[in-house]
Amino acid sequence: MFMIGLTGGIASGKSTVSAMLQELGAVIIDADQVAKDLEAKPELVWQEIVASFGREVLGADEQIDRKALGEKVFNNPKALALLNSIVHPRVIERCDSLLKQLSQSGKTKVAVLDVPLLIEANMTGMVDQVWLVAVSREVQLERLIKRNKYSKLEAEARLNSQMPLIDKLKYAHKVIDNSGSVIETKQQVVHFWEDLMHTIALREQPEGTHDY
Ligand code: ADP
Numbered sequence: 008m009f010m011i012g013l014t015g016g017i018a019s020g021k022s023t024v025s026a027m028l029q030e031l032g033a034v035i036i037d038a039d040q041v042a043k044d045l046e047a048k049p050e051l052v053w054q055e056i057v058a059s060f061g062r063e064v065l066g067a068d069e070q071i072d073r074k075a076l077g078e079k080v081f082n083n084p085k086a087l088a089l090l091n092s093i094v095h096p097r098v099i100e101r102c103d104s105l106l107k108q109l110s111q112s113g114k115t116k117v118a119v120l121d122v123p124l125l126i127e128a129n130m131t132g133m134v135d136q137v138w139l140v141a142v143s144r145e146v147q148l149e150r151l152i153k154r155n156k157y158s159k160l161e162a163e164a165r166l167n168s169q170m171p172l173i174d175k176l177k178y179a180h181k182v183i184d185n186s187g188s189v190i191e192t193k194q195q196v197v198h199f200w201e202d203l204m205h206t207i208a209l210r211e212q213p214e215g216t217h218d219y
Contacts, residue, residue, distance in 0.1 A: 008110040009117045009207055012133065014125035015140030016169050020185035020192065024140050025121045027196045034115045036105050039124040042098050046071050060086075081168065095128050103133060106140040116207065126178050128171055138199070139179035141172055143186045146167045 011033070014133045015021045029035050045052040056064065056071060060079055066072040081086040096203050102120055109115045120134055131137050142150070144166065151162045177184065181199050 008115050010134040011119045012125045012131060012137045013119050013121045017165055018147055018154055019140040021121055021140050024183055024196055027193055028119050033117040033119045033202045034109055035119045035121055036102055038098055038102055041101050042094055042170045045097050050096060052097050059089055100110050126175050131178055136180040138181045139175055140183050140185050146186045
């Protein structure tokens with residue numbers, strides 16, 4: 008099984024690209040969803056978050072209010088490090104076991120691990136290739152404001168708190184430029200996918216049958 012780690016900044020287009028890859032036949036593991044599942048009451052991560060951040064991060068339904076929690080850690084490096092130390096190891100462990108299950112089932116050709124913090128959380132070693140979704144800062148800002156209904160200032164603060172794109176580029180095997188239209192992005196994704204299918208087919212050829 009070939010494993011792709013799909014990453015990119017906030018509102019860069021990871022979900023958009025991940026849907027395209029799913030349509031092409033990849034199985035997607037969404038780390039954000041894994042984290043949400045692990046943070047649900049009464050999971051251990053839920054308990055540890057409540058113990059560390061108090062009941063004020065819970066909504067009326069006793070589930071974690073991600074917005075309230077986000078506000079507690081945003082611009083507070085110590086609190087963010089504490090939250091990451093609770094959540095990241097568990098998410099990594101669960102993603103790893105999901106990948107192993109998929110691989111052992113023998114049915115999946117390509118798995119995509121969709122992780123916003125793939126690079127920051129040192130998860131690049133879990134995958135065969137890193138595919139980075141890139142957008143210009145202006146486009147990213149514009150899409151973030153539109154999607155999350157942030158003010159320009161709020162959106163800029165979110166972007167500024169993230170690892171810059173330039174630093175992520177050195178980890179990327181493939182870069183998908185999502186600054187243009189969805190159709191242009193799809194063309195790049197299909198191109199990379201076809202390339203990958205070709206590589207996989209070559210790998211699967213029995214020894215001695217390569218025509219080079
Ligand atoms: P991420 O998963 O990285 O946070 P999304 O895939 O949710 O990003 O994309 C962010 C927003 O931008 C969404 O509202 C999405 O519909 C929109 N979007 C993504 N790609 C494009 C594109 N190429 N053109 C226009 N809008 C886009």
